[in-house]
Amino acid sequence: MASRNTAHVDPLSLVFTPIPPSTSSRAVVKLTLLNCGELISSRVMFRQRQTMAEMAEQETAVVFSWVVEKEIAGEVKRYLWDLGVVSSLDKVPKQIADAVRPRFALNVPAAAQPPFILSHLSPSPAPVETLTGLFLSHAHFDHYGCMTDFPSRLPLYVGPGTKTWVKGGDEAPGGLKGFPSAFWRHPVFVGEIGEEGAKGKGKEWTSVGTYEKAWDWFGDGSFTLLQAPGHCPGHMCALARVSTSPDTYVLLAADTCHSRYIYTPFPHPSHRHAIAHFAPVSEGPAETTPGSATMHGDVAEAYRSIARLTRMEMEENVMCVLAHETEVAQELRVGVGEMKQGWERWKENGWKIEKERGVHPQPKMV
Numbered sequence: 534m535a536s537r538n539t540a541h542v543d544p545l546s547l548v549f550t551p552i553p554p555s556t557s558s559r560a561v562v563k564l565t566l567l568n569c570g571e572l573i574s575s576r577v578m579f580r581q582r583q584t585m586a587e588m589a590e591q592e593t594a595v596v597f598s599w600v601v602e603k604e605i606a607g608e609v610k611r612y613l614w615d616l617g618v619v620s621s622l623d624k625v626p627k628q629i630a631d632a633v634r635p636r637f638a639l640n641v642p643a644a645a646q647p648p649f650i651l652s653h654l655s656p657s658p659a660p661v662e663t664l665t666g667l668f669l670s671h672a673h674f675d676h677y678g679c680m681t682d683f684p685s686r687l688p689l690y691v692g693p694g695t696k697t698w699v700k701g702g703d704e705a706p707g708g709l710k711g712f713p714s715a716f717w718r719h720p721v722f723v724g725e726i727g728e729e730g731a732k733g734k735g736k737e738w739t740s741v742g743t744y745e746k747a748w749d750w751f752g753d754g755s756f757t758l759l760q761a762p763g764h765c766p767g768h769m770c771a772l773a774r775v776s777t778s779p780d781t782y783v784l785l786a787a788d789t790c791h792s793r794y795i796y797t798p799f800p801h802p803s804h805r806h807a808i809a810h811f812a813p814v815s816e817g818p819a820e821t822t823p824g825s826a827t828m829h830g831d832v833a834e835a836y837r838s839i840a841r842l843t844r845m846e847m848e849e850n851v852m853c854v855l856a857h858e859t860e861v862a863q864e865l866r867v868g869v870g871e872m873k874q875g876w877e878r879w880k881e882n883g884w885k886i887e888k889e890r891g892v893h894p895q896p897k898m899v
C-alpha cells in the first residue's frame with residue numbers, strides 16, 4: 534500500500550501574505566502555556582503506524598491550554614485559549630463519557646483542570662476572577678473542558694461555523710462530537726469570531742501568512758485568529774506576537790494535526806508522516822491495514838491546513854505549537870499541572886532550535 538503522505542500539500546505551493554510588522558513595542562501579548570493533563574489512547578491515534586500490532590500500542594498526548602494577556606491603557610485583559618479536559622467523566626453527560634471511555638483514559642488531576650489549575654500555580658498567571666473571556670479553538674471534548682466550572686459572566690468565542698455544527702449543544706447521538714447543552718447554555722454570551730459582540734477590535738477577515746481568513750482581535754496585530762479548516766467545523770488557530778525588535782510569534786496550532794512529525798520537518802512532505810489513521814477493531818485482522826479512521830472531518834482540507842502550518846513554521850520568527858504536541862512538554866519540562874512562561878524569549882532561548890534538532894522518525898513505507 535502506498536504511503537498516505539502523498540496526500541500532503543506542498544507548503545511552498547501556498548500563497549504567503551507577509552505578516553504585518555509591529556508598529557509599536559506595545560503590540561504584543563504575553564503567553565503562558567498550561568499543561569492541563571494527558572489523554573492516553575487505547576490504540577494509536579496521534580502518529581502514523583503501519584501495522585495492527587503497532588496500532589495496538591498505547592499513546593499519550595498532552596493537552597495544552599494558553600493564557601493570553603494583553604495590556605490596554607494600563608489595564609490587563611486576560612483570556613484563556615482552550616479549556617483543557619474534565620478531570621472526571623462524571624462532569625460530562627453519559628453519552629459523551631461512554632464515547633470517550635473506549636478511546637481514551639484521562640490523566641487529569643483535579644488541580645490540572647482549568648480553571649482550577651490557575652489557582653494551583655504560583656504565582657497564578659490568571660486568577661479566575663481576572664479573566665476577560667474564553668476562546669475555544671474548536672468544540673471538541675478535549676478542548677471545551679468543563680464550562681460550568683467557569684463563571685458564567687465570561688463570554689465564549691468560537692470559530693465561524695461552530696454554532697451550526699454544535700446545534701445549541703446537542704448531547705446525542707454525536708458521541709465525541711456532542712457538546713453538552715449545559716455547557717453551551719452556561720456563558721452569558723457565545724459568539725463566533727467576526728459577528729456582533731465577537732469582533733474584538735477587528736474589522737474584517739484578511740490574509741495573514743498562509744491563512745486566507747485572519748481576524749486581528751486587538752487591532753494591533755498582536756493576536757490574530759486564523760480559520761484553519763479540516764479538523765472540524767469552526768476549527769481555529771491563533772498567531773500571537775510575543776516580542777518586537779525583532780517581531781517574534783507563537784502560532785497556537787490547536788488540532789491542525791496531532792503530532793509534530795506530521796508538519797515537520799519542512800519543507801518537503803515526503804519526509805513527514807501522513808495524518809495518523811487508526812484502525813477500528815472491525816478492520817482486523819492484524820497486519821492488514823494501517824486503518825481508515827482519522828481525527829479529521831475533512832481530510833483534504835486538513836492536509837491543506839497542515840501545509841499552512843508547515844509554511845508558517847518555516848518562518849524563522851514563528852514557532853508553532855500544537856495543542857497535543859507532547860514533545861514540547863518534554864523538551865521544556867512542563868509537567869501535568871505546570872506552566873511555562875517566557876515565550877517572549879523563545880527565539881533567544883533556542884526553543885525552536887531544540888525542536889528542529891529533535892528526532893524526526895521517518896515514516897515506514899509498506
Ligand SMILES: [Zn+2]
Pocket residue numbers: 673675676788856857
Ligand atoms: Zn484535541
